[in-house]
Amino acid sequence: MNTILITGATGFLGGAVTVNLLKKSENNRLLLLVRGDSPAEGLSRLQSNLAKFGVAQNLLDTLTTDNILIGDLAEPERFTADPRLDSVTHVLNCAAVASFGANPYIWKVNVEGTFTFASRMNQVSGLKRFIHVGTAMSCAPEANTLVTESKLNTLRDQHIVEYTWSKATVEKMMSEMLPELPLVIARPSIVVGHSDHGCTPSPSIFWVFRMALTLGKFMCELDxxxxxxxxDYCADALELLLTAENVDKSIIHISAGLNSSVTFAEIDKAMAKASGNVPVGKSYQKVNYRELAESKKNFASLFGPCNERIVLRAMNLYGHFSKLNVVFCNEKLLELGMPPSSKFTDYLHHCVTSTQDSTIAELMAVDFK
Ligand SMILES: NC(=O)c1ccc[n+]([C@@H]2O[C@H](COP(=O)([O-])OP(=O)(O)OC[C@H]3O[C@@H](n4cnc5c(N)ncnc54)[C@H](OP(=O)(O)O)[C@@H]3O)[C@@H](O)[C@H]2O)c1
Structure with a gap:
């Protein structure tokens, strides 16, 4: 019997992998680090999140307050003395401030708190694996490349946002300063929607595509x-990494790779088909920040009620990522036995359906916490 400690289970990736493991609870005892005032409140928030993945109520009801470890990575000393940590065999560290905004907790949680937590788990004698969920963007990739896992960049001025810099920094600290930790770093690329439930679990990043195509302008080329x-692909890959052999000290992309990544033109066609519209196609314009800013006055009429300044800032940030035109090599993951990911355009219609009643401003809030 494994005892798996999952952080971030009230979030998007952590929720998806918790759902997978909950279905296999005969082999796994789950301990879930959740923020909250009490185990009962933490449990209730966790169950509400897992329900968004279509989990049956009777399965949700198998979770009890015994599965909950109340704790905040901004104050790790308040939970690291809990003796239940000493029986943990596997850690899936999905928690982070995953925000492109200027959240004052990014460094405190993603670097300081995460490193303190990893140091504590490094003292657990029966720990077999510590999977840290990083991000493929932690290498600050060079534009127009096929990126391998060998790269990492911890220079602040090479990162578009503090969030990716924080993720790069903690990876380096854990690898260099905790050599005994059975560490596997999983680096997802860009996680959007769920193959069956679309954006019901989270609309994270999907709104960027909707926004760019509604405007007919963005900072990347259509090709x-x-x-x-x-x-759900990301969750399956994380589950595989929990028990995969010979992966200690590895860094592994969870990505679409060359065969399953798609072009913006393909996304345009799939989005149009799912929404009953005509693709933007030839009328699409690649623009710079100044040209985007000139469209600001049209944002509210196109996107619904919104703070135009915040929307422009979001478009600029995500626009910089979009024009990188990078693909993250997935060979290592495929060699471990993972099948290739489905393409975004194969399930995008579920994302359209599940977000059709929400405005851009409502959807984007999740990425600017
Ligand atoms: N989504 C992507 O496209 C993507 C891509 C690459 C890598 N990643 C990585 O995947 C991981 C999960 O991202 P996500 O998209 O699932 O983000 P998310 O939906 O925002 O979930 C973040 C999770 O972290 C928890 N958390 C935040 N601050 C915490 C703190 N101080 N103490 C304890 N828990 C805290 C949140 O708990 P609360 O519910 O209490 O806020 C939530 O459960 C992150 O490490 C991120 O860097 C994500």
Whole structure:
């Protein structure tokens, strides 16, 4: 029997992998680090999140307050003395401030708290694996490349946002300063939607595509590629990494790779088909920040009620990522036995259906916490 400690189970990736493991609870005892005032409140928030993945109520009811470890990575000393940590065999560390905004907790949680937590787990004698969920963007990739896992970049000025810099920094600290930790770093590329439930679990990043195509303008070329995977694929890969052999000290992309990544033109066609519209196609314009800013006055009429300044800032940030035109090599993951990911355009219609009643401003809030 494994005792698996999962952090971030109230979030998108952590929720998806918790759902997978809950279905195999005969082999796994789950301990879930959740923020909250009490185990009962933490449990209730966790169950509400897992329900978004279509989990049956009777399965949700198998979770009890015994599965909950109340704790906040901003104050790790308040939970690291809990003796239940000493019986953990596997860690899936999905928690982070995953925000492109200027959240004052990014460094405190993603670097300081995460490193303190990893140091504590390094003292657990029966720990077999510590999977840290990083991000493929932690290498600050060079534009127009096929990126391998060998790269990492911890220079602040090479990162578009503090979030990716924080993720790069903690990876380096854990690898260099905790050599005994049975560490596997999983680096997902861009996780958008769920293959069956679309954006019901989370609309994270999907709104960027909707926004760009509604405007008919963005900072990338239409034939630029984007490496997107659905959250259930990411969860299956994380589950595989829990028990995969010979992966200690490895860094592994969870990505679409060359064969399953898609172009913006393909996304345009799939989005149009799912929405009953005509693709933007030839009328699409690649623009720079100044040209985007000139469209600001049209944002509210196109996107619904929104703060135009915040929307422009979001478009600029995500626009910089979009024009990288990078694909993250997935050979290592495929060699471990994972099948290739489905393409974003194969399940995008579920994302359209599940977000049709929400405005852009409502959808984007999840990425600017
Ligand atoms: N989504 C992507 O496209 C993507 C791509 C690459 C890598 N990743 C990585 O995947 C991981 C999960 O991202 P996500 O998209 O699932 O983000 P998410 O939906 O925002 O979930 C973040 C999770 O972390 C928890 N958390 C945040 N601050 C915490 C703290 N101080 N103490 C304890 N828990 C805390 C949140 O708990 P609360 O519910 O209490 O807020 C939530 O459960 C992150 O490490 C991210 O860097 C994501």
């Amino acid at each position: 630029d590629r984007i490496d997107v995977v659905p959250v």
